[in-house]
Amino acid sequence: MTGCGAPAQTATLPANVDAGREVVLTGTVLSGGEPVGGAYVRLLDSSGEFTAEVVSSEGGDFRFFAAPGTWTVRALHRSGNGETVVSPEGPGLHSLQISVA
Amino acid sequence: MSRDNVLVSAEWAEQNLTTPGVVFVEVDEDTSAYEGGHIPGAVRVDWKTELQDQVRRDFVDRAGFEKLLSAKGIANSDRVVLYGGNNNWFAAYAYWYFKLYGHQDVQLLDGGRKKWELDGRPLTKDVDEREATAYTAQEQDLSIRAFRDEVVDAINTKNLVDVRSPDEFSGKLLAPAHLPQEQAQRPGHIPSAINVPWSKAANEDGTFRSNEELTQIYGDAGLDGSKSTIAYCRIGERSSHTWFVLRELLGHGDVKNYDGSWTEYGSLVGVPVELGTGKD
Structure with a gap:
């Protein structure tokens, strides 16, 4: 039985994920221009409803599997918070940067 | 039921890290979080390998729970404060599980690891050894578990x-x-x-x-x-x-x-x- 905890966040996709079929939101959390690990990155749907949360890796990386639509990706960190909005129209890798301050 | 009986704030927790009779327990599915830094003095419980039977799909039995808590150095009289990642999911699961086996004094750290980290409160990689206890569990309280x-x-x-x-x-x-x-x-x-x-x-x-x-x-x-x-x-x-x-x-x-x-x-x-x- 696999739990519900988030897997390790990496910049490269796991081998079993096909970016030609999935809407992948991937990106980096930055503070003062430098990547920060340990940020809590939350995926909110178009109504602002919580969908998923992961913790950024040491290199600041995070990743979600979403669907076409409008999403807010919000990062919380002890140095501050930040967010960005993304509207993927179809499958593929959608790269984001979120600055926290 | 008062909120204060079942929840503690991060502020209270930081002030009571060394209070005798208070044991902080981090519960996660991915225990690498604990290794990377945990609340000073906290012991670790692995949701997957320590709370689940490793053969059948069920919990460890009463004797297994007694053995686990005894080895962790948790006594029947201790006030157990649980916290973890994933918005305290696994800590809440452990809370329910401790109640299932009749532990009296158990609380959740409100906000868990996330709130603690966002507040910038101290974390350590040091692991304190706790002296083993002779923990006694109750039969499962099936009034809180549905089949x-x-x-x-x-x-x-x-x-x-x-x-x-x-x-x-x-x-x-x-x-x-x-x-x-x-x-x-x-x-x-x-x-x-x-x-x-x-x-x-x-x-x-x-x-x-x-x-x-x-x-x-x-x-x-x-x-x-x-x-x-x-x-x-x-x-x-x-x-x-x-x-x-x-x-x-x-x-x-x-x-x-x-x-x-x-x-x-x-x-x-x-x-x-x-x-x-x-x-x-």
Whole structure:
């Protein structure tokens, strides 16, 4: 039985994920221009409803599997918070940067 | 039931790190978080390898729980403060589990690891050895644990609260959006269940919402406070979070957690399953 905890966040996709079929939101959390690990990155749907949360890796990386639509990706960190909005129209890798301050 | 009996704030926790008789316990599925830094003095419990039977799908038995807590250096009289990642899902699961085996004094750290980290409070990699105890557990308190047959019987009778995301509830997904989709069971939900995602009960820093807000959320969703309630999710940890809210924060009398949850129910032969939002 696999739990519900988030897997390790990496910049490269796991081998079993096909970016030609999935809407992948991937990106980096930055503070003062430098990547920060340990940020809590939350995926909110178009109504602002919580969908998923992961913790950024040491290199600041995070990743979600979403669907076409409008999403807010919000990062919380002890140095501050930040967010960005993304509207993927179809499958593929959608790269984001979120600055926290 | 007072909030202060079942929850402690991060501030209180930091002031009581070395208080005799208080034991902080980090519970996670991924225990690498603990190794990277934990609350000073906290012991670790591994949700997967220490709380689950490693052969059958069930919990460790009473003797196994006694052995585990004895080895961790936790005494019957200790006040156990649980915390973890994932918005305290696994800590809430452990809270329910400690209650199942009759531990009297157990609390959750409000906000868990997230709130602690966002506050910039201290973490350490040092592991303190605690002297072993002779812990005595009770028989499982089955008034808080639901099994599959009573879940089927609860359809259209009790409150069934499905705390998964709307897409898991409707049958679009089999697992949360941050996980690869896995396991060959039927998607959907138990007929007559209401869908109140666990996240509705939490603020973004992982702390629980106020009792007034919580009462409104479950009331608006159609939870009938005069009835018994069974909460479920996929494997029983997110629903522990909601079980904690309904029974320990809001004081509802008869609330059970169905730990078999969708990975069991969605694989049963012959039981009714509903697709869609449930509101049609």
